[in-house]
Amino acid sequence: MVELLAPAGNIESLEAAIGEGADAVYLGLKTFNARLRTTNFAWNQFEAAVESLHRQNKKVYVTVNTVCEERETERLYRFLSYLNEVKPDALIVQDYAIMRMAQEFFPDLELHASTQMNVESTNAVRLLQKNGVKRVVLARELGLDEIKKIKDETGADLETFVHGALCVSESGLCLFSSFLGGKSANRGMCAQACRRFYSAEVPGGIKQGYYFSPCDFELIDQIPALIEAGVNSFKIEGRMKSAEYVGSVVSAYRYVIDHYKEDKKGAIAAGKRMLASDFARSKTTYWYGFKSYEEGMKNAAAKILNPDQAGGTGIYLGKIAGTKPAPKELIDAMKMAAADANKELVKIQLATLNGGSYDPDPGDSIRLHKKDDSGRVSHKIKTVEFDEKTGKRWIDIPSGFTVGDEVYLLQIKAGSKRYNRILPNDISKYRKQPKDEILPILDVTPVAKKELDYFPDGVYVQVSSIADVFAAQGLNPVRLILELNAETRYDLLNHKTVLPFSKKQIYISLDPFCSAAQEDQLTADLNDLIADGYTNFVANNIAHIQMLKGKNVNVVAGPYLYTFNRWAVSWLENQGIGSFVMPYENSRRNLEATYEQNVRSRVLVPIFAYPALFRMRFELPDDYDFTYFTDKEQKAFMLNSTPDGSFVLPADPYSIVDKLKHLKAAGFNKVLIDFSKVKVTRNQIKAIMSSMNKGQPLPNVSRFNWKDGFYSPQQMEEYKAANERALQRKQAGKGSAPQGRYKNKSSGKRRK
Numbered sequence: 001m002v003e004l005l006a007p008a009g010n011i012e013s014l015e016a017a018i019g020e021g022a023d024a025v026y027l028g029l030k031t032f033n034a035r036l037r038t039t040n041f042a043w044n045q046f047e048a049a050v051e052s053l054h055r056q057n058k059k060v061y062v063t064v065n066t067v068c069e070e071r072e073t074e075r076l077y078r079f080l081s082y083l084n085e086v087k088p089d090a091l092i093v094q095d096y097a098i099m100r101m102a103q104e105f106f107p108d109l110e111l112h113a114s115t116q117m118n119v120e121s122t123n124a125v126r127l128l129q130k131n132g133v134k135r136v137v138l139a140r141e142l143g144l145d146e147i148k149k150i151k152d153e154t155g156a157d158l159e160t161f162v163h164g165a166l167c168v169s170e171s172g173l174c175l176f177s178s179f180l181g182g183k184s185a186n187r188g189m190c191a192q193a194c195r196r197f198y199s200a201e202v203p204g205g206i207k208q209g210y211y212f213s214p215c216d217f218e219l220i221d222q223i224p225a226l227i228e229a230g231v232n233s234f235k236i237e238g239r240m241k242s243a244e245y246v247g248s249v250v251s252a253y254r255y256v257i258d259h260y261k262e263d264k265k266g267a268i269a270a271g272k273r274m275l276a277s278d279f280a281r282s283k284t285t286y287w288y289g290f291k292s293y294e295e296g297m298k299n300a301a302a303k304i305l306n307p308d309q310a311g312g313t314g315i316y317l318g319k320i321a322g323t324k325p326a327p328k329e330l331i332d333a334m335k336m337a338a339a340d341a342n343k344e345l346v347k348i349q350l351a352t353l354n355g356g357s358y359d360p361d362p363g364d365s366i367r368l369h370k371k372d373d374s375g376r377v378s379h380k381i382k383t384v385e386f387d388e389k390t391g392k393r394w395i396d397i398p399s400g401f402t403v404g405d406e407v408y409l410l411q412i413k414a415g416s417k418r419y420n421r422i423l424p425n426d427i428s429k430y431r432k433q434p435k436d437e438i439l440p441i442l443d444v445t446p447v448a449k450k451e452l453d454y455f456p457d458g459v460y461v462q463v464s465s466i467a468d469v470f471a472a473q474g475l476n477p478v479r480l481i482l483e484l485n486a487e488t489r490y491d492l493l494n495h496k497t498v499l500p501f502s503k504k505q506i507y508i509s510l511d512p513f514c515s516a517a518q519e520d521q522l523t524a525d526l527n528d529l530i531a532d533g534y535t536n537f538v539a540n541n542i543a544h545i546q547m548l549k550g551k552n553v554n555v556v557a558g559p560y561l562y563t564f565n566r567w568a569v570s571w572l573e574n575q576g577i578g579s580f581v582m583p584y585e586n587s588r589r590n591l592e593a594t595y596e597q598n599v600r601s602r603v604l605v606p607i608f609a610y611p612a613l614f615r616m617r618f619e620l621p622d623d624y625d626f627t628y629f630t631d632k633e634q635k636a637f638m639l640n641s642t643p644d645g646s647f648v649l650p651a652d653p654y655s656i657v658d659k660l661k662h663l664k665a666a667g668f669n670k671v672l673i674d675f676s677k678v679k680v681t682r683n684q685i686k687a688i689m690s691s692m693n694k695g696q697p698l699p700n701v702s703r704f705n706w707k708d709g710f711y712s713p714q715q716m717e718e719y720k721a722a723n724e725r726a727l728q729r730k731q732a733g734k735g736s737a738p739q740g741r742y743k744n745k746s747s748g749k750r751r752k
Contacts, residue, residue, distance in 0.1 A: 002227050002234060004257060005061070005159065006250045009040070009239035009378075011423060014049060016247035019419030021254035024059035026092060028239065032064045032079060032188075047086050047430040048423045059089040063239075065114035067095045067186045069710070070565040070593035078434040080106055085432055092137065093117070094172065094186070097567035099131055100574070110134050112159065116186065118172035118512065118560070120146070121519040122153040123543035127575070135159055137235065139171040139513075140217065141617040143287040143296060144225055146516035151230040160226065162219040163249055164237025166286065166304065168194040168212045169614040170513045170645075173560060176613035178585045179650060179704060180635075182711035186562065186585070189711055193631075194614070200629040209307030211629065212614060212648070218283035220252060220271045224260045242365035242378045244411035247419070248277055277411060281309055287617070293517040297643065300618035314367055314408035318356030322403060323349050326396055330383055347399040350385065352392045353407055359393055360384075363413030368397060369406045377401075378410060444569050444599040445578070452601055454504075454536060454554040455579045457669035460604060462509060464676050466491050469499055471680035475673060475689065481507040481538060483676055484525070486643045493528055503533040509676075511644065512540035512560035513617060523547050538581065545575050559583045559606065566594050578602060581672065584611040584654065587709035592666060600667035607663070608655045608688060609674035611704070613637070614648040640677050647677050655701035657691040 006017035008025040017025050027049070028040045041049065050060050062083060068076050080101055083091060090110040093099065094117050102109045112135040113119055113128050120139040128136055135157040138147060142160075151158055167174060167185075176193035178184035183191045194212040219226070223234065234257070236249050252274035259267040284303045290296035326348045334348065360366055365380050377398050385394040397407070458478030463469055465487060472480060480501045482488055491497050492508075499506070508529060514522065526537075530551055539545050540558035548555050557580045563569045564586060572580070581604045582591055595603055620641040628651060630636050636651035656663075660671060673688060691698050 002257060004253055005233050005235045006246055007236060007239040012243035013246045015419040015422050016243040017250050018058060018422060020247045020250040022250050026061040026063055028063040032066050043433045044427045044430040047432050048427045050086055050088055052422050061090045061092055062088045063092045064098060065092050065094040065116050066188045067562050067564045069590045073565050073567055074439040077101060077439040078437050081437055082434040084109055095568055096571035097565050100567045100571040112137060115139055116172040118541060120515045121543045122150050122516060123519055123546040125150055125154045125156045127542050127546040129156060140166060141170055141287055143290055148229045149516045157232045159233035159235055160231050161217060161237055162234045164217055166214040166217050168214045168616055170617055173512055173615045175584060175611055179613055182705050182708060184585055184710055187710055196631055198629045198631055200626040202626045210309055211307050213309055214304045215284035215306060216281045219285060220256055221268045222288055223256045224264055242410050244365045247417060248274060297619055301621050314410045315358060316356055317358060317360060317407040317409050318353040320351045320401060320403050320405045321354035323351045326350050348396045349399050350394040351397045352394050360395055360409060361413055365411040367408045367410050368401050371404045442566055442570055444566050445573055446598060447601055460672045462674040462676055466497050468675060468680040473500055474685040479505055479507055481509050483509045507536040507538050508534055509538040510540055510544045514541040514543040582606060585705050587705050589709060597667050603668060604670040604672050605663060605668050606672040606674055607657050608653060610649040610653050610678050612647045612649060616646040620646045649677055652700045652702055654704040655698045656706050657688055658695050658697040660692045661695055
């Protein structure tokens with residue numbers, strides 16, 4: 001029997017999902033999950049939920065689907081140990097470190113590969129099966145025939161998304177939010193750059209729109225075909241949505257699953273009627289319905305993108321025009337109605353809205369968006385006040401939102417229901433928490449003599465075209481990395497050009513999105529290239545590892561095989577990989593923490609790149625007739641549409657070229673200058689060489705996360721708290737110090 005899997009961003013959504021017939025729920029705790037901005041579950045709530053749902057023969061999957069830095073691995077280990085004790089039915093994971101730790105310490109934990117792991121092919125699924133992964137959540141960019149192929153060739157337990165919000169970027173490959181300020185989508189901090197309003201330079205002037213804001217997924221009419229294709233679990237997206245939304249969507253898909261055999265057309269029609277109160281964005285089936293891969297690449301963009309569609313979810317209610325404190329009696333009433341664990345979380349205010357066409361009522365569910373994209377919260381309205389003197393309507397909203405923030409309607413009161421409680425009234429007996437356990441030390445494998453002969457020290461240059469292979473000679477690279485794409489593939493396989501580098505000096509870099517529709521051709525191409533004398537490859541998808549096994553070639557883990565900690569490195573080592581390209585999002589501090597001095601020869605560090613911020617599985621429509629566009633802060637970006645897909649790049653490159661001397665002093669003697677997706681120019685080569693030689697920074701560049709690392713809400717709170725304490729001490733000291741006496745001053749020396 002197929003499983004219906006629903007999101008549970010909070011207790012109310014959990015109750016709605018189970019009340020409407022979900023077989024399982026997925027939820028996150030306060031750490032290591034890709035929806036850190038939703039409420040998530042406290043330790044005791046989670047423990048109580050697992051026990052209660054297991055009594056009902058329902059399943060609980062925990063999202064641990066982010067990458068973690070080296071300094072977080074001990075906390076990750078403690079978290080896994082805690083989960084091993086509470087015993088949810090499975091963990092949904094992205095970081096290879098979790099697979100490595102589970103293999104070593106927690107073999108009873110069932111693992112499901114997250115869609116963030118970027119799995120879309122038979123070869124990737126086979127590698128995960130060999131490593132003990134029990135289920136794979138496939139990338140959302142696949143069509144029905146591709147899913148059928150994977151199921152037929154692997155027999156794996158497969159999970160697919162069927163409803164909810166989409167990412168415009170290929171699964172797990174978005175770097176845009178991280179590039180804007182360290183808020184990594186791979187860390188649960190996505191600032192949703194795809195939903196933003198952009199201005200583009202077009203012939204004749206400026207054109208504006210939500211160019212990368214995708215429609216929402218709706219596959220309710222595909223459910224019968226997906227069941228027949230052998231999909232095991234249907235997943236509804238929406239851990240940041242309201243309980244009413246979750247309940248209505250679950251009920252619709254439950255009905256179709258249960259009744260399609262007796263009346264397929266009628267069941268789908270009934271399900272669609274149940275979804276009529278879903279006030280989210282316009283709907284799409286994305287990659288479903290195309291007869292070929294080529295047709296999908298040409299036409300998928302028209303099915304997913306709508307530049308005139310606002311980035312927000314739901315019906316626009318307007319902007320907050322004013323706020324005031326909520327009355328005490330309302331706060332007290334909400335505390336009385338809240339679950340015990342949530343009583344302290346009742347923090348509300350009243351707000352009046354301006355600019356919408358609908359006045360929300362008590363019971364309606366809304367979504368609030370901060371104007372700086374720093375937060376989005378769902379909320380059910382409890383009260384409405386009308387001020388006859390001013391004519392203003394005041395509704396209750398969560399604290400933390402202010403004038404100018406936007407509000408959207410998600411669900412009207414008529415769509416709301418009351419559901420049975422899942423958690424017991426008293427959850428005080430549930431007291432399990434992560435303990436202060438010590439993570440055993442793990443060292444990356446020492447470098448054996450001559451092991452890295454194929455991977456010499458020096459400057460590496462990566463390019464995307466045959467013409468740029470010749471231009472790259474100006475940087476005198478020790479190795480040339482050539483991207484395998486539609487253009488270079490034709491040239492290489494047909495021997496059209498005599499290249500100025502030997503085959504042993506060339507690394508072939510493989511695209512990080514490796515779909516079921518392309519993998520057989522890619523396998524054949526790799527075999528031909530190997531037979532032709534190419535022996536060095538950069539893998540950017542776990543499918544590539546499987547394809548190249550036993551081929552007697554050298555495989556480097558590319559920047560999209562994320563190695564943010566040594567446990568992830570160790571897992572890749574166990575797959576036969578001994579050299580690594582640093583992920584573009586990484587910081588210097590984390591790089592040095594991951595690799596001890598004696599193994600830094602294993603690492604190639606990118607020091608210059610135009611990293612792909614979005615990687616989209618389609619060519620863009622003709623009306624996307626621009627190369628440059630800007631956001632509201634006037635940051636500029638480039639757009640590149642090709643037969644292999646479309647890419648958004650920063651107009652200003654990432655560069656730490658001037659840090660070459662410091663990198664070498666730290667033991668990182670292999671550096672990468674990456675011209676992927678852009679043209680190599682003489683002026684750039686000249687500027688880069690000058691910067692390397694003189695140690696002076698290039699103008700108009702980004703450091704990405706190299707200096708400051710990932711954005712951390714916890715660190716920000718600690719920083720704010722420390723500043724507040726310092727201010728309080730300073731204020732307390734004023735007027736209290738006796739006249740003529742000096743306060744103690746810091747010596748200025750650092751503690752060691």
